[in-house]
Amino acid sequence: MSDLQTEVKTAKGLKTEPIAALRAKIRGDLIQPGDPQYDIARKVYNAMIDKHPALIVRPVDVADVSTAVEFGCDQGLNVAVRGGGHNGPGFGTVDGGLVIDLSRMRGIRVDPEAKTVRVEGGALWGDVDHATYPFGLAVPSGFLSTTGVGGLTLGGGIGYLARRYGLTIDNLLSVDMVLADGCFVTASQEQNEDLFWAVRGGGGNFGIVTSFLFRANPVSTVYGGPMIWPIEDTAEILSYWQDLILKAPEELNGWFAVLTVPPAAPFPEKYHLQKMCAVVWCYTGPLDKAEQVFKPIRAFRQPAIDFVGPIPFPALQSMFDAGFPAGLQWYWKADFFNRYDEHTIDLHVKYGKLLPTPQSTMHIYPINGAPSRVGKQDTAWGYRNANFAQVIVGVDPDPANNDRMIRWAKDYWQDCHPYSLGGGYVNMIMDEGQEGVKAAYGENYTRLSQIKGKYDPNNFFHVNQNILPKA
Numbered sequence: 001m002s003d004l005q006t007e008v009k010t011a012k013g014l015k016t017e018p019i020a021a022l023r024a025k026i027r028g029d030l031i032q033p034g035d036p037q038y039d040i041a042r043k044v045y046n047a048m049i050d051k052h053p054a055l056i057v058r059p060v061d062v063a064d065v066s067t068a069v070e071f072g073c074d075q076g077l078n079v080a081v082r083g084g085g086h087n088g089p090g091f092g093t094v095d096g097g098l099v100i101d102l103s104r105m106r107g108i109r110v111d112p113e114a115k116t117v118r119v120e121g122g123a124l125w126g127d128v129d130h131a132t133y134p135f136g137l138a139v140p141s142g143f144l145s146t147t148g149v150g151g152l153t154l155g156g157g158i159g160y161l162a163r164r165y166g167l168t169i170d171n172l173l174s175v176d177m178v179l180a181d182g183c184f185v186t187a188s189q190e191q192n193e194d195l196f197w198a199v200r201g202g203g204g205n206f207g208i209v210t211s212f213l214f215r216a217n218p219v220s221t222v223y224g225g226p227m228i229w230p231i232e233d234t235a236e237i238l239s240y241w242q243d244l245i246l247k248a249p250e251e252l253n254g255w256f257a258v259l260t261v262p263p264a265a266p267f268p269e270k271y272h273l274q275k276m277c278a279v280v281w282c283y284t285g286p287l288d289k290a291e292q293v294f295k296p297i298r299a300f301r302q303p304a305i306d307f308v309g310p311i312p313f314p315a316l317q318s319m320f321d322a323g324f325p326a327g328l329q330w331y332w333k334a335d336f337f338n339r340y341d342e343h344t345i346d347l348h349v350k351y352g353k354l355l356p357t358p359q360s361t362m363h364i365y366p367i368n369g370a371p372s373r374v375g376k377q378d379t380a381w382g383y384r385n386a387n388f389a390q391v392i393v394g395v396d397p398d399p400a401n402n403d404r405m406i407r408w409a410k411d412y413w414q415d416c417h418p419y420s421l422g423g424g425y426v427n428m429i430m431d432e433g434q435e436g437v438k439a440a441y442g443e444n445y446t447r448l449s450q451i452k453g454k455y456d457p458n459n460f461f462h463v464n465q466n467i468l469p470k471a
């Protein structure tokens, strides 16, 4: 065992007896510094985060989760809860504290009659898509299949199906949770309504969700994929796409990006490592109408690369997984927007040409349509009035490039921010602290803080985009 690890344990005063008692009580895994799997188990998706927990518990059921929470509380430990571990700032781990890693709780049950899906708290979206696809169903999630259901859902959930079926939280019917005192509760429109309001956007602030119940929607083969144009076309494409998506039927979704073409098949070699702009489409309307829907888009400006066609929804969801494996350095900046005027479009042209590394990118996700039909105060999610969620992401395998890509992301964000609605999507902000959390929730922050005061008055769940409890 290294000196650092010994120090961590000593600093937290963790004695062997309570650890042995914990080990005897739980059915899941307990991993400590020095164990062979510790160095893998402590890692999260973002390699920029390098923390050394004193203990990692991997529960297999609600009883284990409750026991782990009580242990963390009794020992006075900082506790991090991990779903898929994808969070940018790395809230799925903590130095010197306890990690409750839900990765062994990935059970899923689809009810095709009721069109619902029950999903355990540590599942990934790829698990859900795999389970629902055979029934011709899908739950709105994100744009990658490796992201955790837990963190993505609790922060809101923006994805391919948002314009048609809403955010992920708009499809959430109930949650089973373990609270800070170890108690188990269910929250829904009928039970603990205040808690149910808060978890739909309020993140992991209120307890550990052991199981989610979602509504599933009829989705099977969609018409989608990326269309890519030269970076010089950014202004025209962004402006055309914006006008189109603001008026388009809700079955048409497409997010805008500036990116670098990966140097690999199936991308044509002449475009490898070229900076370009793109729209990644997902049309869920009748397939026999799809060609007609995309005819004017293709006619506006012939894409240099056009991979759009019929595709099973899980294949579209996982199309970019390989391009963004775990273990890269990540730095995010986010904001909501209503409209991109000439000036903000010019900023995207400028910073698109300056993409600092091949995997760095900027995405604009449309959230007009179904998400905006939910009232601003109906869930904790603060930006029902926004048309677009924007995220600027510096990504690279080499930590030596961090300064350069962080500088690019910060400058880009700084220049765009004055034209935004004032805050960013809570799942895509980074190290903005309280100011960023408050801006992410806007006027819903006060109620969130009151509900936090009721369910977690001592702020036990604070390794997150933290909502401070109001007495």
Ligand SMILES: Cc1cc2nc3c(=O)[nH]c(=O)nc-3n(C[C@H](O)[C@H](O)[C@H](O)COP(=O)(O)OP(=O)(O)OC[C@H]3O[C@@H](n4cnc5c(N)ncnc54)[C@H](O)[C@@H]3O)c2cc1C
Pocket (backbone or CB within 6 Å): 045, 080, 081, 082, 083, 084, 085, 086, 087, 088, 090, 091, 092, 102, 121, 122, 141, 142, 143, 144, 147, 148, 149, 150, 151, 152, 153, 154, 155, 156, 157, 158, 159, 203, 204, 205, 207, 208, 209, 210, 324, 427, 428, 463, 464, 465
């Ligand atoms: C490559 C990549 C792609 C992404 N794409 C999208 C996207 O398309 N759409 C989108 O909306 N977001 C997207 N995100 C953002 C994503 O929603 C957040 O990073 C989210 O926090 C990830 O959830 P997780 O469970 O994987 O993360 P974790 O790091 O495990 O957890 C994140 C936070 O949620 C809490 N948490 C997780 N599970 C639970 C639970 N069961 N109970 C209580 N608290 C819990 C954690 O404590 C932590 O505070 C993406 C992120 C990455 C890295």
